[in-house]
Amino acid sequence: MTDKVLTRITVNGVLHERWVEPRQHLVDYLRDELGLKGTRSGCEHGVCGACTVRIDGDIVRGCLTLAVQADGARVETIEGVSDSGEIADLQHAFLESNALQCGFCTPGMLLTADALLKSEPAASREQIREHMSGNYCRCTGYHAIVDAVESTRETRRLAGCGGDRHE
């Protein structure tokens, strides 16, 4: 039972079959097994949000999820949502607002912000702050990030597509 476990995970649309050690976190699986380095490993105990990825559409902490727990699931990372163009507007707004400096926190920030704008397309600045409070940024001081999320909320609202995907 201590042996590696055969795990089938669909990452960004591609099915991967690997034998993984039970103790391997999803974030390490993505970075070390699959070479997807966009997802970051920061605090490794759930506090900073740098490791945020989606499992079956929901954002989760990649450091508080084992790869074996994602067996059979659909995982999306920053690479996947960048390539598909799904969050291109949000990424553009981050750039415009200077919402990133070193970029370490940015993949997690983007996925976290996008989750809010999809579930609450009219989120207030206060709601944005509360929702983003689980993600640390050591560079920007947060205001620019909140600005970028707010401006994306406006662009999405004007585009009349609410929480829909940008294609």
Place this chain on the structure above:
Amino acid sequence: MKAPRFAYTRVTTVADAVSLLRQHGDDARLLAGGQTLLATLNMRLSEPVVLVDITGIEALHGVAVQDGFLRIGALTRHVDIERSELVAQRLPLLTQAVPFLAHAAIRNRGTFGGSVAFADPAAEWPACALAADGELILSNGTNERRVMAGDFFIDLYQTDLHPDELIIAVEFPLPGRQRRFAFTELARRHGDYAIVGIAVAGDISGGVMGDLRIVFLGVGNTPMRALGAETALNGKRGDPAVLAAAIASLSEDIAPSDDLYTSAAAKSHLAGVLLQRAVKSLLHEGETP
């Protein structure tokens, strides 16, 4: 840090989970959402030999009304409660409390049963379970027993759960028409564990409070019921003199201790502030505390 080595196995029945618990004793740990357990493994605070993933046990999922109770299955995620119309209608206390509980990414995996089993004294669900007269349904695969929340939380991270038992669900008696609820808390950062929090339930009739449950989180080794404050407020309207008396009685009800950031005196003061806010919100339904 990385977690130590362990084995991982999935079960689909309570009986299978229990037989692994009996076989491995203290070396086995149940894995639900993992939002506490995996963090403690990463910090190497414990080194179990085998993790038993119980998320595949269908009977532990879901929220339902049955036999006069609102039943929250142990594997119900925090986010499921946040989104549940049934919970919002039948037990709004939980709906009011859930936004304070960690962050969206953690609420997407963490479970009601995991939180109650872990019994952090600053956690929201144990306090809500106490304030809303929740009963825990525990099973060892052959026998089920029911334990009132008030008897379940024994001491710091200590509960009445036996080593070979699982929490199956928590059942709440459906509140009557006059029953109202309030929840509020103070934390250093939104979503962090509370410095101090409060969950209140009470019957309101003609502006008078009755049958109150006032429960604090973060001010003791378990969620703390403030019996003195309940007595001071039962049968009263909540005018300033009554509130002052209730706040004064908190010195008998709770005994917070200093931590790294907040002194015991500050916590006691904040408890009084929260009591006042919660009572106002209880009397003027709809106002956020």
